[in-house]
Amino acid sequence: MLEQYAAVAGTEEVDRLRQLARPLRGVKVVHVNSTREGGGVAEILQKLIPLKQALGIDASWEVITGDLPFYQCTKGFHNALQGNTVSISETMLEGYEQANARFAEEHRALLEEADFVYIHDPQPAALLKFCPNRKGKWIWRCHIDVHHPYRRIWKYLRNFVALYDASVFSLADFAQAMPHPQYLIPPSIDPLSEKNIQLPEEEIHEVGRRFGLDPSLPLVIQVSRFDRFKDPLGVIEAYRIARKLTPLQLVLAGGEASDDPEGEAVLEEVRQATADDPGIHLLLLPADAHRTINALQRAADIILQKSIREGFGLTVTEGMWKGKPVIGGDTGGIRLQVVNHHTGFLVRTPEGAALRIRYLLHRRDLLEVMGRRAHLFVRENFLITRLLREHLSLMISLRNGTGQRIEVGL
Amino acid sequence: MDNAAGPEDTREKQGEQMPPFTVRDCVLVALATGHRAQNLRELRNGLLAIDLESIYYHFWARLLRPRFDEPEYNNDFAAWAHRALDEKALAERLSVVNPADFPNLEALRQELVEIIEDRLDESPYVPWTQADKQFYFISSQIVIFDTGVQAASPRELATFLPIISPGSIYYHFIDAHRRSPEHVDDFSAWLSGCGERYDLLKTKIQSVDPYFSSLWELRRIIAAYFAEYFSGVQ
Numbered sequence: 001m002l003e004q005y006a007a008v009a010g011t012e013e014v015d016r017l018r019q020l021a022r023p024l025r026g027v028k029v030v031h032v033n034s035t036r037e038g039g040g041v042a043e044i045l046q047k048l049i050p051l052k053q054a055l056g057i058d059a060s061w062e063v064i065t066g067d068l069p070f071y072q073c074t075k076g077f078h079n080a081l082q083g084n085t086v087s088i089s090e091t092m093l094e095g096y097e098q099a100n101a102r103f104a105e106e107h108r109a110l111l112e113e114a115d116f117v118y119i120h121d122p123q124p125a126a127l128l129k130f131c132p133n134r135k136g137k138w139i140w141r142c143h144i145d146v147h148h149p150y151r152r153i154w155k156y157l158r159n160f161v162a163l164y165d166a167s168v169f170s171l172a173d174f175a176q177a178m179p180h181p182q183y184l185i186p187p188s189i190d191p192l193s194e195k196n197i198q199l200p201e202e203e204i205h206e207v208g209r210r211f212g213l214d215p216s217l218p219l220v221i222q223v224s225r226f227d228r229f230k231d232p233l234g235v236i237e238a239y240r241i242a243r244k245l246t247p248l249q250l251v252l253a254g255g256e257a258s259d260d261p262e263g264e265a266v267l268e269e270v271r272q273a274t275a276d277d278p279g280i281h282l283l284l285l286p287a288d289a290h291r292t293i294n295a296l297q298r299a300a301d302i303i304l305q306k307s308i309r310e311g312f313g314l315t316v317t318e319g320m321w322k323g324k325p326v327i328g329g330d331t332g333g334i335r336l337q338v339v340n341h342h343t344g345f346l347v348r349t350p351e352g353a354a355l356r357i358r359y360l361l362h363r364r365d366l367l368e369v370m371g372r373r374a375h376l377f378v379r380e381n382f383l384i385t386r387l388l389r390e391h392l393s394l395m396i397s398l399r400n401g402t403g404q405r406i407e408v409g410l
Numbered sequence: 411m412d413n414a415a416g417p418e419d420t421r422e423k424q425g426e427q428m429p430p431f432t433v434r435d436c437v438l439v440a441l442a443t444g445h446r447a448q449n450l451r452e453l454r455n456g457l458l459a460i461d462l463e464s465i466y467y468h469f470w471a472r473l474l475r476p477r478f479d480e481p482e483y484n485n486d487f488a489a490w491a492h493r494a495l496d497e498k499a500l501a502e503r504l505s506v507v508n509p510a511d512f513p514n515l516e517a518l519r520q521e522l523v524e525i526i527e528d529r530l531d532e533s534p535y536v537p538w539t540q541a542d543k544q545f546y547f548i549s550s551q552i553v554i555f556d557t558g559v560q561a562a563s564p565r566e567l568a569t570f571l572p573i574i575s576p577g578s579i580y581y582h583f584i585d586a587h588r589r590s591p592e593h594v595d596d597f598s599a600w601l602s603g604c605g606e607r608y609d610l611l612k613t614k615i616q617s618v619d620p621y622f623s624s625l626w627e628l629r630r631i632i633a634a635y636f637a638e639y640f641s642g643v644q
Contacts, residue, residue, distance in 0.1 A: 013575070184548065393439050
């Protein structure tokens, strides 16, 4: 498996991983999140676990599940961490803790015996409280843009999270006052996944035909869940402003993650906004339509990700990997990837997005240059091999304490 | 490993007596410090409060993090003064601060603080920025490990340089300045022990300005100097 990555990320990168993993061979690592399919976290874990195993680490992945109130509660957490004022009843909080207690009971041996436990996002964050005899280091990995959380909910969650040995955030902006080390690790994409591998031209054209896209018109696309923080209505507005002067078509492609009960309401708003506009293609895709999304991104001229809040924005990374400039919201992890005027543009309004769409479609030469830069930037910084490397160094760091320099096997 | 034959064999003899160049690698572990600044006074206060490692990070370890390869300034403080505070004169003053001119990081810290205080004294107000453009002080650890690669001679090192990792370039070219008593990079230090014939190559490597290139670019430049040197060796 590692050899396949050497072809994309370089042999030397894979050699580095092997060297770095040497002192970690045989350690037991457990990851826990709340969904196997849908969303960036699940996609990362689908590859990160086998890669860790290939390096000799005893890695496993468990998924916490619950009833509808559990998901409503954790969706409330998600929104609150992103800054929304959210009301969550005591009953829902009790349900949340019960789901965590139940999961801890069912997986006690695995969790308490593990050398490292990665808990992803708030859904399983209370697990640590229910594992009093844990032996290993517990790490809370927050994938959410939490730079301005709704304090009341954060105060509740912090009671659980502060007990961890470390936390990990995608950006320094998201770090919080906590009594443990806070590591900064941006996420990544898998260049060999169905969503990112190179595709034959004919397959890209076929997908375009299947969805009725007009090959003679420029195509802009936003791929994301139907979530208000992704601002799909703002994208539609930007398209309408730009179209007045530049002929184009828009694809809004998304699905629903199994842990997102709000998606249907947002989707309905989008349906109403797009009705009767033949230039907008609203595509509801199943969670496993990775290859289709790949083809759509490759068919596009410009990738949009006009989020209002964004933990990182893996769809931005995916678009850049395909050599496309990205017009993204000036927020969160998008800023780490979209370097204004170099790999795309950062915008704050639909008007700003429309202006940049027109500009790039008019200046095809710059569109091409930015796309090439974007691809290179991702290759050097945001592939899963880099994430894996940082996971390995995080574990080495936690084992070796807070010294500024840690020497391994020298 | 070096199979070159002919007159150069003699010249390489002395080099072969040197211990081999052991290529090491390192990875960055970035940590939030909890300190941040929204205005220039907070930046000054933060500089006084943070660990010295954070100052090291914002001058040097930043090279190991995702960044776009067109840096205008040689440290994050200068870049923030320009981009967030719109303080172009301050940015210029901060950007000419060369860590090599100071005996230690504490002295470097004091210099930065003095430059900022000068600006605070002359400015009628405290320059500030929006809440979402704050400066976040970051600290770091580096994890150092062996690559298993050794070069027995400068010529052999020249063959490895184009493919060693950016982390190896950081360790041997950037971090070495802090590690070595002479404050020089590992390549130059090793060449010094290989004989005077490498002095020109050594001088060229020491002349590389590390501030304005990515690690990939530094690797290309250093590898090119080695390649150029050996292309001229008969």
